Amino acid sequence: MILRRGSKGPLTIHLINPSDSAFGTAVITPRWLFVLATATPIEFGDPEICDETLESLVPERIAAGDVVGIGIHTGNALRGYAVGRLARARGAYVVFGGIHATLYPEEALELGHAHAVVKGDGDLAWGQALRDCARDAPRRIYEGGRVAPEDFKAARWDLLPPDRYMWASVQTVRGCSKHCSFCSVWRTDGQEPRQRGVDRVVQEVVELRRLGFRFIALADDNFYPVTLDDLAAAGRRADKTRLHELEGLRRERFELMDALAQLPDDMVFFTQITMEAAEDLKFLDAMKRAHIRGALVGVESVTEAGLKDVYKGFNLFGDELAARLKAFRRAGVHVLGSFIFGLPSDTDSTFDATVELADRADLTFAQFVLLTPFPGTVDFEKWVKKMNDEGGEKVDGIPLTQHWLIPEPRRPKLYTPHPTLALEDIRIRTQGAWDQFYSWRRVWKRAQILESMKSRLAFVLVSKLYRQMYANTGIATDSARVQRSARSARWIAAVCRRLFLAAPMPELAVPTSRPTPLATASGA
Numbered sequence: 001m002i003l004r005r006g007s008k009g010p011l012t013i014h015l016i017n018p019s020d021s022a023f024g025t026a027v028i029t030p031r032w033l034f035v036l037a038t039a040t041p042i043e044f045g046d047p048e049i050c051d052e053t054l055e056s057l058v059p060e061r062i063a064a065g066d067v068v069g070i071g072i073h074t075g076n077a078l079r080g081y082a083v084g085r086l087a088r089a090r091g092a093y094v095v096f097g098g099i100h101a102t103l104y105p106e107e108a109l110e111l112g113h114a115h116a117v118v119k120g121d122g123d124l125a126w127g128q129a130l131r132d133c134a135r136d137a138p139r140r141i142y143e144g145g146r147v148a149p150e151d152f153k154a155a156r157w158d159l160l161p162p163d164r165y166m167w168a169s170v171q172t173v174r175g176c177s178k179h180c181s182f183c184s185v186w187r188t189d190g191q192e193p194r195q196r197g198v199d200r201v202v203q204e205v206v207e208l209r210r211l212g213f214r215f216i217a218l219a220d221d222n223f224y225p226v227t228l229d230d231l232a233a234a235g236r237r238a239d240k241t242r243l244h245e246l247e248g249l250r251r252e253r254f255e256l257m258d259a260l261a262q263l264p265d266d267m268v269f270f271t272q273i274t275m276e277a278a279e280d281l282k283f284l285d286a287m288k289r290a291h292i293r294g295a296l297v298g299v300e301s302v303t304e305a306g307l308k309d310v311y312k313g314f315n316l317f318g319d320e321l322a323a324r325l326k327a328f329r330r331a332g333v334h335v336l337g338s339f340i341f342g343l344p345s346d347t348d349s350t351f352d353a354t355v356e357l358a359d360r361a362d363l364t365f366a367q368f369v370l371l372t373p374f375p376g377t378v379d380f381e382k383w384v385k386k387m388n389d390e391g392g393e394k395v396d397g398i399p400l401t402q403h404w405l406i407p408e409p410r411r412p413k414l415y416t417p418h419p420t421l422a423l424e425d426i427r428i429r430t431q432g433a434w435d436q437f438y439s440w441r442r443v444w445k446r447a448q449i450l451e452s453m454k455s456r457l458a459f460v461l462v463s464k465l466y467r468q469m470y471a472n473t474g475i476a477t478d479s480a481r482v483q484r485s486a487r488s489a490r491w492i493a494a495v496c497r498r499l500f501l502a503a504p505m506p507e508l509a510v511p512t513s514r515p516t517p518l519a520t521a522s523g524a
């Protein structure tokens with residue numbers, strides 16, 4: 001136990017996930033909170049975890065001399081800074097981390113009143129920051145970097161509050177070899193996949209199933225890090241070193257899926273994957289056996305020009321796109337297709353054509369997001385340069401190029417002028433795409449894939465919840481509509497949560513992973 005400096009009682013570590021909206025129940029556990037709990041050195045005791053997507057922070061819980069860790073991405077940075085100022089005013093040490101703090105450490109120090117910022121992975125650097133705070137000597141910056149996969153920490157699931165989350169989350173790989181222009185993952189987590197050891201992943205999954213979680217999100221940047229094209233390209237090189245590295249990574253994926261396949265049949269995994277996996281039938285088959293029943297696939301655009309806009313030329317478009325997405329469904333993997341609206345090549349007809357394609361491709365869920373230049377991306381850099389060249393626009397004195405600092409009600413929904421469409425038109429039609437895809441008629445039609453009436457009703461509820469949480473609260477500008485949606489999301493979420501849990505299995509044994517023969521793994 002460590003005592004607070006100049007104060008009475010033991011020092012408490014707080015880990016806070018900032019959010020402006022609290023729903024009481026959340027869909028997926030914010031994994032980083034529980035990973036940093038593991039990374040907290042034992043002498044500090046158990047950290048106190050506050051996920052503001054469940055309930056807002058109670059400031060009185062923070063005492064002078066405590067250490068408060070706040071993780072931010074661009075979307076919740078403004079709330080994170082408010083929490084940081086509040087914690088510092090109460091005499092606590094304030095440490096920021098997360099993607100946004102990694103990109104803008106000075107901003108967190110200035111606006112979040114941070115004592116310190118951990119850049120990059122917190123698995124190792126967080127412990128050092130805590131020890132320095134405890135001796136009143138925090139450094140301004142800790143370079144967490146990209147830790148090796150063997151140093152990835154597991155999560156402290158014993159600290160999970162009961163009855164709050166529908167899905168648990170486990171990470172199996174960090175990094176993505178692609179370079180999509182709207183995405184910062186490949187720059188922050190790196191382009192070289194860092195895969196966690198199979199046994200450690202499976203151990204964590206088993207721990208969760210023992211607690212009664214049967215739905216688990218594999219919170220990876222890209223679950224399919226080595227494509228058949230990657231293997232073919234490496235195979236053409238005279239030096240086979242890279243080929244052998246890729247084969248090793250691929251083999252580990254199959255070992256992981258073989259181990260997951262040995263888990264109880266009621267388990268359901270969901271992951272994020274690139275579309276190329278659909279042409280890899282052995283991989284799809286292994287996913288199915290491993291109980292991976294759903295995947296978020298970044299479709300982004302249904303046209304060739306749209307894909308070029310976002311440097312995603314490896315995706316297909318038109319009929320081939322629909323056929324490839326259907327391949328997931330045939331393999332028993334339901335797709336949540338993600339689409340971006342507001343791309344320069346979008347036209348009047350893009351919105352309806354996208355919903356039509358989503359229908360035709362048998363997507364189970366879809367999300368329609370507005371093109372937003374996020375820091376750390378290629379798009380953002382180009383946009384900032386253009387804005388600066390044009391003199392820079394401001395909202396309430398805050399440059400648009402720091403849009404995350406504009407209070408939510410005043411924050412624009414779209415930033416990049418469109419060559420042919422009015423921005424408000426794009427926003428309204430994006431809202432329309434959500435309304436169309438999640439209309440009662442369409443949702444009920446999709447629910448027919450399920451056999452029992454209970455499952456169909458559950459599907460309808462989850463579909464409506466998804467729409468309320470992400471469309472109405474994220475795209476709508478009418479505050480009454482946003483509040484109504486937040487209220488109904490809260491209610492639906494409480495009902496839905498019960499549908500996701502199963503009876504705990506405290507005796508569940510950990511399956512053993514077996515080396516997978518290369519012939520199977522490489523699709524040879």
Ligand code: SF4
Pocket residue numbers: 176177178179180183184185186221222274298
């Ligand atoms: S959008 Fe997906 S595929 Fe593209 S770089 Fe990001 S994680 Fe990789």
